Each structure stands twice: as C-alpha cells, then as structure tokens.
Amino acid sequence: MQKVISRGKNQKSFKNVSISKILEKESRVYLFIKRIIDIVCSLAGIIILSPVFLIVAIFIKIEDPKGSIIFCQERNGKDLKTFKMYKFRSMVHNAEDLLKDLQEQNEQTGPAFKMANDPRITKVGKFIRRTSLDELPQLFNILKGEMSLVGPRPPIPREVAQYTPYQKQRLLVKPGLTCIWQVSGRNNIGFDEWVEMDLEYIKNRNLLLDIKLILKTVKVLFGDNNAS
Template sequence: MENVKLLEIEKIKVNDSFIYLTLKRIIDIIGSLLGIIILSPVFIVTAMAIKIEDPKGPIFFTQKRNGKYPKTFNMYKFRSMVHNAEELLEKLKHKNEMNGPVFKIKDDPRITKVGKFIRKTSIDELPQLFNVLKGDMSLVGPRPPIPREVEQYNEYQMQRLSVKPGITCYWQVCGRNNIDFDEWVELDLKYIGERNLFVDIKLILMTVPCLLGDKNAA
C-alpha cells in the first residue's frame, strides 16, 4: 500500500517526446498494414466460422472503449460470444472472478465454440489492427477499458488512460486472466513509466507466441 500511496502523489511520468511518438506511429502504420495483409486468410476463415456457428449475429463485435482520456472510440473484435451476450451479462455479474470494475469469469457460458478457440489464440483481437491503422490505438499500450468501468476508477487508476491504448502490453505477456485488476493497473503504469521503442518492440515480439495458443487466455 505504501508504494501505491507514493505513486498517487508522484504522478507517472509519461514519455511523450515528439521523436518517440513519431517513430511509434510509423511502426504502428507499417505493422498494422503488414498484419492485415499477411493475416487476411485468417480473417476470412474466422469470419466464415463465426457465421456458420451463429448465423444470427454479426462477424465483428464493436464496442465503445476509452482511448487516451477523455477520448472514446469504437473498438473492433471478432465476435466470440453468442449474439445476445450483452443481454445475458446482468444475469452473470454475481459470478465475476475479477476484483475492481472489470468483469471476467473463467467458463463464460456466452462464449461460442469458435469463440473459445479465437480467444485462446488471440485471433479475436486481430480486427484491432484496423483501430491501430486509424490511429485509435497503438500496437503497444494499456488495453482500452469500457466507459462504465472507467466510471469506477479512482485517481490512481485513471493514469492508465494517460496514453493511447494498445493491442498488447505487459498484461498480455505476464499472465492475462491469472492477474487481478490491481496488478493489471500496476503493469500498465509500469509500461507508461518506462515506455520507449525498445520496450515496444520487445513486447510485440513477446506477444507473437500468444497467437500459437495462450493457456492464460479465456
């Protein structure tokens, strides 16, 4: 708790240098374009599988997320849940296994068979390459939260929103759903406090194995 109190007083120093942000954006554009082109067969097969299993719902799931505060944007994912998942959320909230404002349960009954696979391999996140290309997100940065979650943040947790969100960060490579919300925040603030091109490239390379199957994904 002493470390938390100290960080609440000493705000995280953010690397916002023009050179770093310019190079980071160049990497984002090149990386997202290459990713979309190379992974286009995966996009097509995944879209077909989603429609075959649950033809009533859309292929993509679009959700309002918080970017660098106070901006919001529509984040894209491959739909991994049944088409009426949001309607079923209220009935499941009492089963939440995460502390803080985030909702996660290990065996979420709303997840489809295809959804379970694409989550395990992080394929469900691939449409966010379009968010990166648009400039809503970066390849590396804290995961963008849902506005209703942000409403419950304290001042310390709000520092997660001091930079552009990303597809991957320390949380993705350090345990994901085995990490509680408080630790998640600490990992995001660790990234924000030390981010540079070396850290970004390291995290991108560490994320690649997740596409081969992550035992901590849900």
C-alpha cells in the first residue's frame, strides 16, 4: 500500500483524474462502515475524554473570561454545504475583529490564513493547539454526521470563494477531523500541495488508510511543533 505521506508525489496524475467519477464507483459498504466507525469512536471519545473537556474549559475561562469556551465557526462541508464547526477557543474573544489587521502577515499560500506567531492566540490556546486538544469538540460534529474522523479539513466560506474548480474537488466528500495534511507537517505545506494531498486521499481512501491516519493523529496529542 502506498505511503500515507506522499508530499504531492502524484500531483501531475491528478490533473487528468475526475474525482466525481471515482466517487461514483466508491463502495457503499466502505461508506456504511466508515459511518459506523465515526459514530462509535466519536461517542466513545466524548465519554472517555469528558474530564479533559472539563479541564480545558476551566483554563480557557480563567485566562479570558469574556469569551465563550467553545468557538463556533461556519465551515463548508460536503458539496459546499455550510455547518457550524466546534473548537475549543484558543484565541482572544475578539480574534475575528483583529484578523483584518493581520492579513498582510499571512504565511500560508493560497486563500487559507496561517500565522506562526499569531498575537491573537492565548497561552492556553498555544498549548491546546500544539496538542490538538482544541479540535476535540469536533467529535460532536462527527456524531451529528457533519464531519467524519478522516477527510479533508473543512474550509472557511471566504476561502472557498477563492477556490478554483479543481480545488473545489476536495469538497466532494465529507470533511474530517484528520487527514494526510494533518499528519504531514501542516504549516510547512503550501496550499496547492495541501489540495493535492486531499485529492490523493479521496482517490485512494479505504478503511486501512483511514485507520493509519487515525493512529498517526493520536501521536499529535503528545505535541506537534507544526500545529498552530
């Protein structure tokens, strides 16, 4: 089986591949089992990690009492449908208002915004981002069926508005909590290569690949220098 981390090795081949045609031939058995795994794992995760949810919530509220514990943001899911994605708040309560003043310092290529030393991130936020604990509330999105454990990360609508038709192919499947990009260096990867990784996953996805990505993601909980 091909390596999970390809770093765009097959970029050229994707230019001539119709992702929609690949999905038409996709096994319904795989999709059914994938959904069962999503339900069981997300529910188990919520129950087992409930003490972690509580501890993180307390520290967030202590550092910045004005803001909410959970940050809800509109994201695009499968077929461009929008939904509210949940995260533990890792920034100051007025982070969205401050974004316009930071756009010129964007360090990510393409429409996505990334900044290594974003001044809006709180002390607690830096820790939960480095350990990916900020993503845990998305287990509720998975349980609701808006997301899957594995799939392309859901983008912000204002970013999708700048997508090319080719880039929009990453939105032909349900978005995920983790993906190839998530375990391959994240912020060291440009947007074009990020898209190629997502399309690589869509083209080759199966239960074994999903399990491999989930296991690799677990390692991130011990700290990831590329997370921000």
